[in-house]
Each structure stands twice: as structure tokens, then as C-alpha cells.
Amino acid sequence: xxxxxxxxxxxxxxxxxxxxxxxxxxxxxxxxxxxxxxxxxxxxxxxxxxxxxxxxxxxxxxxxxxxxxxxxxxxxxxxxxxxxxxxxxxxxxxxxxxxxxxxxxxxxxxxxxxxxxxxxxxxxxxxxxxxxxxxxxxxxxxxxxxxxxxxxxxxxxxxxxxxxxxxxxxxxxxxxxxxxxxxxxxxxxxxxxxxxxxxxxxxxxxxxxxxxxxxxxxxxxxxxxxxxxxxxxxxxxxxxxxxxxxxxxxxxxxxxxxxxxxxxxxxxxxxxxxxxxxxxxxxxxxxxxxxxxxxxxxxxxxxxxxxxxxxxxxxxxxxxxxxxxxxxxxxxxxxxxxxxxxxxxxxxxxxxxxxxxxxxxxxxxxxxxxxxxxxxxxxx
Amino acid sequence: xxxxxxxxxxxxxxxxxxxxxxxxxxxxxxxxxxxxxxxxxxxxxxxxxxxxxxxxxxxxxxxxxxxxxxxxxxxxxxxxxxxxxxxxxxxxxxxxxxxxxxxxxxxxxxxxxxxxxxxxxxxxxxxxxxxxxxxxxxxxxxxxxxxxxxxxxxxxxxxxxxxxxxxxxxxxxxxxxxxxxxxxxxxxxxxxxxxxxxxxxxxxxxxxxxxxxxxxxxxxxxxxxxxxxxxxxxxxxxxxxxxxxxxxxxxxxxxxxxxxxxxxxxxxxxxxxxxxxxxxxxxxxxxxxxxxxxxxxxxxxxxxxxxxxxxxxxxxxxxxxxxxxxxxxxxxxxxxxxxxxxxxxxxxxxxxxxxxxxxxxxxxxx
Numbered sequence: 200x201x202x203x204x205x206x207x208x209x210x211x212x213x214x215x216x217x218x219x220x221x222x223x224x225x226x227x228x229x230x231x232x233x234x235x236x237x238x239x240x241x242x243x244x245x246x247x248x249x250x251x252x253x254x255x256x257x258x259x260x261x262x263x264x265x266x267x268x269x270x271x272x273x274x275x276x277x278x279x280x281x282x283x284x285x286x287x288x289x290x291x292x293x294x295x296x297x298x299x300x301x302x303x304x305x306x307x308x309x310x311x312x313x314x315x316x317x318x319x320x321x322x323x324x325x326x327x328x329x330x331x332x333x334x335x336x337x338x339x340x341x342x343x344x345x346x347x348x349x350x351x352x353x354x355x356x357x358x359x360x361x362x363x364x365x366x367x368x369x370x371x372x373x374x375x376x377x378x379x380x381x382x383x384x385x386x387x388x389x390x391x392x393x394x395x396x397x398x399x400x401x402x403x404x405x406x407x408x409x410x411x412x413x414x415x416x417x418x419x420x421x422x423x424x425x426x427x428x429x430x431x432x433x434x435x436x437x438x439x440x441x442x443x444x445x446x447x448x449x450x451x452x453x454x455x456x457x458x459x460x461x462x463x464x465x466x467x468x469x470x471x472x473x474x475x476x477x478x479x480x481x482x483x484x485x486x487x488x489x490x491x492x493x494x495x496x497x498x499x500x501x502x503x504x505x506x507x508x509x510x511x512x513x514x515x516x517x518x519x520x521x522x523x524x525x526x527x528x529x530x531x532x533x534x535x536x537x538x539x540x541x542x543x544x545x546x547x548x549x550x551x552x553x554x555x556x557x558x559x560x561x562x563x564x565x566x567x568x569x570x571x572x573x574x575x576x577x578x579x
Numbered sequence: 580x581x582x583x584x585x586x587x588x589x590x591x592x593x594x595x596x597x598x599x600x601x602x603x604x605x606x607x608x609x610x611x612x613x614x615x616x617x618x619x620x621x622x623x624x625x626x627x628x629x630x631x632x633x634x635x636x637x638x639x640x641x642x643x644x645x646x647x648x649x650x651x652x653x654x655x656x657x658x659x660x661x662x663x664x665x666x667x668x669x670x671x672x673x674x675x676x677x678x679x680x681x682x683x684x685x686x687x688x689x690x691x692x693x694x695x696x697x698x699x700x701x702x703x704x705x706x707x708x709x710x711x712x713x714x715x716x717x718x719x720x721x722x723x724x725x726x727x728x729x730x731x732x733x734x735x736x737x738x739x740x741x742x743x744x745x746x747x748x749x750x751x752x753x754x755x756x757x758x759x760x761x762x763x764x765x766x767x768x769x770x771x772x773x774x775x776x777x778x779x780x781x782x783x784x785x786x787x788x789x790x791x792x793x794x795x796x797x798x799x800x801x802x803x804x805x806x807x808x809x810x811x812x813x814x815x816x817x818x819x820x821x822x823x824x825x826x827x828x829x830x831x832x833x834x835x836x837x838x839x840x841x842x843x844x845x846x847x848x849x850x851x852x853x854x855x856x857x858x859x860x861x862x863x864x865x866x867x868x869x870x871x872x873x874x875x876x877x878x879x880x881x882x883x884x885x886x887x888x889x890x891x892x893x894x895x896x897x898x899x900x901x902x903x904x905x906x907x908x909x910x911x912x913x914x915x916x917x918x919x920x921x922x923x924x925x926x927x928x929x930x931x932x933x934x935x936x937x938x939x940x941x942x943x944x945x
Contacts, residue, residue, distance in 0.1 A: 248809065251807060251808060259741070261745060262741070262748070265745060265748075265749045265808055265812070266749050266752070269749035269752065269753045270749065270753065270756065273753055273756050274756065285848070285850075294770075296768065296849055297768035297769070297770035298770065300760045300763055300764030300849070300853075301760070301761045301764035301765060301768075301770075301776070303757050304757045304758060304760065304761030304820055304824055305761070305776060307757065307813070307817050308780065308783060308817060308820050308821060308824075310795075310817060311791055311795060311813075311817025311820075312783045312786055312788075312791055312817060312818070313779065313783065314794075315790055315791035315794040315795060316786065316790055318794040319790045319791075319793065319794060322794070368602075372602060375598060375599055376599060378592070378595055379595055379596055379599065381596070381599075385599045385603055387928070387931070388603045388606055388607060389602070389606055391606075391610075391924070391927070391928070392610075393927070394878075394920070394924050394927035394928075395610075395878070395920050395923070395924070396877070396880065396895050396898075396920070396923070397878065398878075398880050398895045398898050398902075398916075398919070399878075399898065399916045399919050399920045401902065402613065402902060402912050402913065402916035403609045403610065403612070403613050404609060405902065405912075406612060406613055406616065406909060406912070406913065407609055407612065409909075418626065419628065420624065420625070420627065420628045420629070420909070421628075422608070422609075422612060422628070422630075425628050425630075454606065454609070459938065462935055462938065463938065466935075486591075511785055514787075515787050517880075517881055518880045518881065518895075521880070522880075522902055522903075525903075534787075534789060534881075538881075541793050542885070547793055550793055553789075554787065554789045554790040554792075554793070557787040557789055557790070558786060558787060558790055561785050561786070564785050565782050565784075565785055568781055568782065568785065569778055569781050569782050572778065572781045
């Protein structure tokens, strides 16, 4: 007897199991199963939820349960809802099935992003505890308070200098590296800081800026001060020197973001047709001329995208400031002021108004993204 | 003529490489600096810069001279045949043979140190102690700048590392799964409101997540989710979904129509088409988003700070706390920073190609 034959299901004749299976075929059985399966799924998922919410098991166990529950649970949820919908009459199931696919994602995005926009908007017109309407009071703070004006100035510095140097340096490195044999190596080195957290980068640069003070026999251990003293200058507490300390923080962003600009721009530069460049060179254009009149116009779209991304990034900058200075000594930024208002001063009204200000600042980008998307998908 | 052209080309190649090498060195020095520092004993870190591990000439103490009580230190006096005032000796006086006399401590010690410049070799004094101290949670002790021994609680970065894994792995897989289903739905299924809903998702791509923190935190407090892993996965899922859905949509919608139609004709349901056709075909896109999300979660500070806090702290929170509480303990901060960087660096360097692909596709996100 072959294996295939042995594995064939046994005919359901006189056995009790057979009776049970045939009972599942009846309408009543089907309805009961349709209720039981989702209910069982729900109980299993709920138990996992309760287990993880209590969070008192050893870490390793939690992580494993988490992975199994999270991944398996999500898969199970889709499987069961889909199975349920398929049991419905054909017409109804055809209408409902798309919602099985997009429903969970849309619900989560609504809960975590779309509805909070409205909730923050409402909260921004209410007082610190959210108990009373205060009209435009919070916005008056957000747009006129000296603290906020300082953050606007600093964010503007981040935006202008951070973006200009990240994009400029990225473009320079991408262009130069394109002409060398060791291109991959150069690009990897510049790109590497992208893998480092802002907190980690904060430690790295804090160490460069560290200051020991002046005195006999003191050797500076911070690189910047060591270089300054080596050149005959006096060491400085760089992070306590407004307004220059802002620039020392912006350097960190440039260090982190240049790699991003470089990688994206590099692939755009590679897309410039070489015939175009050859033609320009034959016409007598030197490298600089060819770069500005051929390459730059050709990659204009990419240049704009990269710039926009880094502009948004600079508007939302938080971790670097939080870790390096805490926003003291004239280095406060909008996102840090938001953090202080919501979690240090627990003023939900002011915090929400500041969040709305951030949203307003990125609104032009949102509108542009939506418009571009709609244009690219006319026949959606 | 051709020769000069060739020479000019060679020359320009030299300068191109030169500029790039200089930039690369500037880019690497900060990382090299903390890497070296993290292996130096705490005492050494406080005393001298990390570049001193490289071979260099340094004044090495030869002997100490104690002056007899009858020497008046207020006027000029003599040590080793050299006459100078106390202030001059304190700043260091050089002898003709290159030896240096420096006063030791204040006037009352009546002691001067004679030292000579000598070559100090490479990496004479490296240790793994900092890593042991910062990873473990037990009591540690080390020497500070003055050579005193300090004893205190360790930072338990090992535990934080596990926490980061607990946040990152499910926080990466769950949104990918949900987004893949949604992307398929938006790309290939027809339902009322599809256009509008997807346009809203595109709009959500750059919404600053600050807007959600206060309302969601309020929900979490009332649901008992604050400080739990479950809460932070949900949050990261919510914040990551717009980009994930958008990226996967762009990819899945380019799958040839004929491929799906033939599967429909064979009688496959949407679900089987999704699991057996779409998912395997989308692996490259799933992988690029996975790396993206992994790095973003591992390096995230704000979301973890708000929803996890110091209970179940992640590595970023542990490192940031270390900076806030012990801002001068460079031996701990540098090794902690390196522990926090090692995994993303490995993932990043190994899977850079996928990451770049995701970056290109998602460059609309802020």
C-alpha cells in the first residue's frame, strides 16, 4: 500500500466522528460554527492582550509571546474575518471583502493620526486641563510669547542652515564621488551616521564639544577645544554660548542628514544622460558650467524632494536638542517646547496649540503631496 | 596636447579623491573618538584626550624633588640649577636638556616633578571594563578625575537592549502585515470611498506625530496601556502605517494585471491571491520597509519616552538618561552609545541596498 493511499481520508460511514462531521454540513451547524470560531479567536486574542497588558512575565517570555501574539494574532484576525465574510451570500461578501483588507489599517490610522488632529484642534481652544474653553488664548501664547518666538528663530536657523548644508554637501559629495573608483566606499562612510540614533549622535558630539575649564595643567579632552587650544586659542563651553550654540547643534543634523541627501541625489545624477554632458563639453563648457546648466536642471525634481524632506525634518527636530541642551541657553525648538508644555508643565491646551502650529508649518507639503499623488494617478 | 589633457585629468582625479578623503575623515572622526574612548579606563579619559592612545611624545615623570623647609618660596628659588619664581615653576620650566620642572599641587607640598618627553606606544591602556559596567545592572565602581573611587548602581543597558528588541521586532512586523493587506485592497479591490481614503493616507504621511501624543496618551491611561509593550507597538503601528501602506501600494499596484486576472480565472479567491501571489512578489518592498521601520523604531526616542517612559526603558532612553544624570562620565556614556549603535549599524551596513530602495520610494515622508 502506498503512502498516498494511506493518507486518504477514511470514508465517513458508521463512525461517530463521521456523524459529527456531517452535522457540520447542516445550516444550524454552520451558524454555530460561524459564531464559535470568531468567539474563540476573540478569547485567544483577548487572553494574549491581558497577558501583555499586565506585563509582569520575564522579558524574554514577553518578547516571544509578543511576537507570536502580534504577528499570529493579526494573521488570525484577517483569516477569520475573511472566512466569515466568505460564508455570507456572494453579493454581500463581494461588497464587504475589500473592507476586510483595508479596514484594520484604516481604523488604526484613524485612531492614531486622523482623529488626533481633530482632538488636538479642539484641545488647543481649551485650558490646561481641558475643562474650559479659552478661545484663542493658547494661540496667543504660541505666536507671541518670547519663549515661542525664540523657538521660531531657532527652527528657522535649523531650517535654513541645516537644510542648505545637508543638501549642498550631499550634492557636492554625490557629484565628486561619481567620478572616482572608490565611490561605494566614500558613499558608505558618509551614509553611515543615518543608522545612528539622534541620542547616540548627541553623545558623540557632546564629547567633541566638552569643556573642562581653564586652569593649570588641565588638558582638554573634547576634540574641538583641543584643536582650539592647539591653535593657540582659549577653550570655550561651546554649548553655553547663545546664539552660536544653535549652530553647534545644527552641525549634528548636517552630519546625520548629508548621507540621506547624498544617496538620493547620487542616483538622480546617475540618471543624467551622458550624451547631454558630452555635448556640453564639446561645446566648450567646463565642468562647473556643465554641472550648473545640465546636471542641476536635470535633477531639479529630486533636489526639491530632498530639500522638502530635510525641511520637514528640521521643523520637527527634537531628540538632538533634548539630549544636548534640554532647550536651555537659547537653544529651544518648537518640538521641545511642545514636549515641555505637555509633559513637564502638563498644559494640554498650550501643547495642542503648538502641535497645531507644527501641523500648519508642514501643511504646504501635505497639499503638494496630495496634489502630486492625484496627478500621477488620474486613472486610479 | 593630449598629454597635458591626460595630466589635467589625472590632477583633477587626485583633487577629487583628496577632497572626498578629507570629508570622509571628518565624518568618521566623531565615531572613532567615542569608540576609542569607550575602551579607555575612566581615569585616563578624564586626564587626556582619546587621541593620546596613538603613539606620541609625552612628558613622563622621572623623579620628584622635595625642597627643604628653609627655602623661601615667595621669591625666586632654585631647582636643579634653574632659578625661577613659584608661578613660573607652576606653569612649567624647561631645562636645557629638554627636561621639564613642574610644581606639584600647591605651595605647601614643597614638591616639584621632573619629567622628560618620551615616546608612548599605541593603545598602552585599553580595557573592556566600561562595557561590563554599563551593560550590567549591579553595583559598579570606577576612578574619577582625581583618582577617587566612586561606587554606584550600574545602568543595566543589557536589559534596555532586550526591551528595545521587544519594541522593535513586533513593532516592525505588525504594521507590515496590516499595511500589505491594505495596500492590496487599495490597489486591486474596488469599493466606495477608495480614492478619498487613500488621499487622506497620503496627507497623513507628513503629519507630525506630536499631534497624536497627548490624545493617545490619554486613551492609553484609561485603557491601562501606558508603559506596556502592547501600547508602544500599537503606537508605532499607527505612526508607521501611512508610509508602509503608501510604499507597498506603489509596489503592489505595479504588479501586471494579467497575472492577477489569470489567477482569478483559475478560481482563486482574493485571499489566496494575496497570500500566494502578492505577498511573495512583494518581498523586496516588504524588506525595504522592514529595514526602514526597524531603524526608525530602534533609534526612536520621543515615542518611547512618552509611551514607555523609564519603565521598560529602551536603549535610547537609557543612554539619554545617562547623559542627563551623569553628564561627565564619558567612560559610561561612550560605551553605552556604542552598545546602542551596534545593532542598527550591523543591520544597516548589511542591508544598505534595501534601505536605499525604501528611502527612494518613501522620500515624501518627513
